[in-house]
Amino acid sequence: MASLTDMDARLFAAAEAIRQKAYAPYSNFAVGAAILADDGQIYAGCNIENAAYPQGNCAETSAIAAMIAGGARRIARIYVTGPGAMPVTPCGGCRQRIREFADPETVIISHGVEGDPLALSLGELLPHSFGPDFLTPRAS
Numbered sequence: 001m002a003s004l005t006d007m008d009a010r011l012f013a014a015a016e017a018i019r020q021k022a023y024a025p026y027s028n029f030a031v032g033a034a035i036l037a038d039d040g041q042i043y044a045g046c047n048i049e050n051a052a053y054p055q056g057n058c059a060e061t062s063a064i065a066a067m068i069a070g071g072a073r074r075i076a077r078i079y080v081t082g083p084g085a086m087p088v089t090p091c092g093g094c095r096q097r098i099r100e101f102a103d104p105e106t107v108i109i110s111h112g113v114e115g116d117p118l119a120l121s122l123g124e125l126l127p128h129s130f131g132p133d134f135l136t137p138r139a140s
């Protein structure tokens with residue numbers, strides 16, 4: 001398991017601040033995510049649910065959208081916070097979305113705020129993953 005850094009306190013604060021803005025009237029499960037991007041900026045997002053349930057966005061997806069809109073392209077670290085004591089780990093779809101902009105070594109911190117944070121690498125959360133490198137144009 002990866003260890004926590006001083007930056008993680010800032011990422012936790014950013015994730016918690018935006019979690020208060022989550023729109024989650026159906027699950028009542030408010031989630032915040034904060035990305036440290038390779039430009040040194042923090043980009044945050046919350047979950048946004050919808051009456052047509054499958055159309056909801058996860059917090060991680062919202063944070064990636066903020067990062068791209070802000071002009072950054074790589075995730076250096078990402079922190080996810082949610083209710084309860086169990087670490088709020090990204091769903092499968094978000095692991096793949098994170099994969100697009102991160103490396104297997106990139107650390108993802110999952111935190112149910114009544115419990116302890118859990119720091120894992122993307123490679124641990126999404127082993128043997130498919131990514132953009134598979135689609136690099138080749139000669140054959």
Ligand SMILES: O=c1ccn([C@H]2C[C@H](O)[C@@H](CO)O2)c(=O)[nH]1
Pocket residue numbers: 024027029030031046047048049056057058059060080088089090091094
């Ligand atoms: O890592 C996670 C897990 C869940 N959710 C959201 C999706 C849905 O709105 C609610 C309940 O699953 O929490 C996230 O945003 N991120």
Ligand SMILES: [Zn+2]
Pocket residue numbers: 058059060061090091092093094095
């Ligand atoms: Zn998700």
